[in-house]
Amino acid sequence: MRSLRTGLSLAALLTGAVLLVTAPAAHAADTPLRDLAAAKGKVVGTAVTGSKLTGSYGDIAGAQFGSLTPGNAMKWGTVEPTQGSFDWTEADQIVAFAQAHDQQVRGHTLVWHNQNPSWLTNGTWTSAQLSSLLQNHISTEVGRYKGEIAAWDVVNEPFNEDGTYRPTLWYNGLGANYIAQALTWAHAADPAAKLYINDYNVEGVNAKSTALYNLVKSLKTAGVPIDGVGLQAHLILGQVPAGLQQNIQRFADLGVDVAITELDVRMALPADSAELAQQKADFKSVVAACAAVTRCVNITVWGFTDSDSWVPGTFPGYGAATPYDENYAPKPAYYGIAEALGGTRSTAGCAATYGVTSQWNTGFTGQVTIACTGTALSSWNTSWTYGAGQQITQAWNAICTQSGAAVTCTNASYNGTVPDGGSVTFGFNASWSGSNPLPAVTLG
Numbered sequence: 001m002r003s004l005r006t007g008l009s010l011a012a013l014l015t016g017a018v019l020l021v022t023a024p025a026a027h028a029a030d031t032p033l034r035d036l037a038a039a040k041g042k043v044v045g046t047a048v049t050g051s052k053l054t055g056s057y058g059d060i061a062g063a064q065f066g067s068l069t070p071g072n073a074m075k076w077g078t079v080e081p082t083q084g085s086f087d088w089t090e091a092d093q094i095v096a097f098a099q100a101h102d103q104q105v106r107g108h109t110l111v112w113h114n115q116n117p118s119w120l121t122n123g124t125w126t127s128a129q130l131s132s133l134l135q136n137h138i139s140t141e142v143g144r145y146k147g148e149i150a151a152w153d154v155v156n157e158p159f160n161e162d163g164t165y166r167p168t169l170w171y172n173g174l175g176a177n178y179i180a181q182a183l184t185w186a187h188a189a190d191p192a193a194k195l196y197i198n199d200y201n202v203e204g205v206n207a208k209s210t211a212l213y214n215l216v217k218s219l220k221t222a223g224v225p226i227d228g229v230g231l232q233a234h235l236i237l238g239q240v241p242a243g244l245q246q247n248i249q250r251f252a253d254l255g256v257d258v259a260i261t262e263l264d265v266r267m268a269l270p271a272d273s274a275e276l277a278q279q280k281a282d283f284k285s286v287v288a289a290c291a292a293v294t295r296c297v298n299i300t301v302w303g304f305t306d307s308d309s310w311v312p313g314t315f316p317g318y319g320a321a322t323p324y325d326e327n328y329a330p331k332p333a334y335y336g337i338a339e340a341l342g343g344t345r346s347t348a349g350c351a352a353t354y355g356v357t358s359q360w361n362t363g364f365t366g367q368v369t370i371a372c373t374g375t376a377l378s379s380w381n382t383s384w385t386y387g388a389g390q391q392i393t394q395a396w397n398a399i400c401t402q403s404g405a406a407v408t409c410t411n412a413s414y415n416g417t418v419p420d421g422g423s424v425t426f427g428f429n430a431s432w433s434g435s436n437p438l439p440a441v442t443l444g
Contacts, residue, residue: 032064033065033337033343034063034065034103036338036343037341039341040342041297042296042299043066043297044066044301044337045066046068046302046304047070048071048094049071049308050090056328058097062103065304068106070091070105070107071303073091075116076120077115078090078091080117080137083117083120088144099148107142107153108152108156108198109153110141110154110155110156110182110186111170125173131174131181134170138186142189142190142193143190151195151259151298152186152193153230154196155198156198158171163207179215179219183195183225184224186225195228196227196228196230196257197212197226197229197230198232199212199232202231203235203240203247220255227257228259229259230258230262231259231261235263235265237266240285244285244286245289248296249293256295258290258293259299260287260296260299261300262300263299264301264321265282265283266318266321267279267319267321268318269318269319272399273381273401274401275320276331279331280331282336284336284337286299287337287340304322304323305328306322307328308322323336323337327413328378349372350371350372351372351443352369352443353368354439355367356438357427362431364390364430364436365429366427366429367426367428368398368426368427368441369423369424371422371423372419372420372423374420376422379410379417380410380418380424381443381444383406383409384442385406385440386405388433388434388436389432390431390432392429393431395428396426396428397426398410400426409426
């Protein structure tokens with residue numbers, strides 16, 4: 001991005017002189033994430049809720065992503081709430097949407113300790129009965145979608161944090177061999193589908209990821225059908241593991257694919273501009289680590305909009321974890337993903353104008369106007385660095401934060417949209433002493 005800096009006298013400042021900067025164009029004009037990923041031999045995906053696949057939610061899901069993961073629609077408790085009675089409604093809906101939009105589907109998930117039907121978890125089963133139930137479930141579900149699912153998260157979250165096996169219905173009833181059995185049954189039901197083991201807190205090199213590594217190695221040695229490892233990547237702001245790429249590579253070196261399967265980055269609410277900037281860096285770091293490893297084949301965000309995120313309901317006080325805000329406007333995190341995949345933003349069509357409208361001995365009132373011609377914005381942010389110690393004390397029609405000399409102002413909830421031929425203005429009061437030079441402004 002380019003910006004223009006000009007030197008203006010105090011007299012010019014007092015008459016409301018302005019600074020014009022070149023700004024990125026609208027979100028709609030950017031290359032879709034799915035196309036950026038495809039150019040690098042990757043697939044970028046999102047988890048979705050089937051009932052929401054209409055309107056803006058459906059438009060974004062179809063245009064931006066090359067694969068869909070059913071957030072809940074394929075879990076055991078959803079598809080077989082009563083023993084022997086199946087409900088495929090939402091799962092079928094997601095598969096049909098994906099086929100209509102030339103997308104892959106990642107099946108999620110066949111064997112898990114959560115979201116199982118009560119008839120299963122409350123039952124008293126012998127090992128033989130439990131094995132038969134699991135085989136029947138896998139064969140039925142995988143068989144139903146044979147040829148329509150690119151990859152399955154066959155076994156989900158089998159390990160404790162220390163690398164021991166999680167004591168679940170499956171482990172307690174069948175032993176550790178339930179993992180090999182599940183993979184074998186899934187392969188028999190659809191030999192073409194890629195089969196994954198998926199877990200969280202395995203993004204860096206640690207006891208849990210090493211246990212997963214050793215399991216995959218032993219399965220490969222035993223000839224069990226295992227094609228990939230899923231690293232969920234439910235991350236906390238600023239805590240991307242330093243060894244992420246190294247960890248991805250060591251799994252790839254076992255001869256399996258790797259996928260980032262459930263990426264989100266949660267933060268304390270309310271989100272501010274500094275947190276959103278860090279989130280962008282975190283998303284960019286994760287996607288770049290995957291892009292750097294040939295066998296890292298898929299990056300899936302766990303819901304693309306904050307309005308469809310699991311985080312606030314699970315981690316009270318946290319949220320804003322996805323690349324789009326609740327109004328479906330792309331956040332800085334969206335552009336972090338795009339940049340990691342080689343994308344750039346256009347620099348034509350919208351501009352920001354910074355001006356001083358009044359000034360007195362110790363302070364001034366300023367405003368910034370964002371105007372678009374030939375394009376539009378669905379969200380915006382402006383940033384600049386003051387050169388003479390100016391300090392913003394109050395702002396309106398924008399959310400402004402200042403750290404040292406650096407200022408960032410983002411749209412309010414009601415004025416993120418700047419239509420073609422339209423404009424948005426926000427204002428602020430600030431203190432100054434001695435001089436008040438105009439800063440160079442960046443619009444994003």
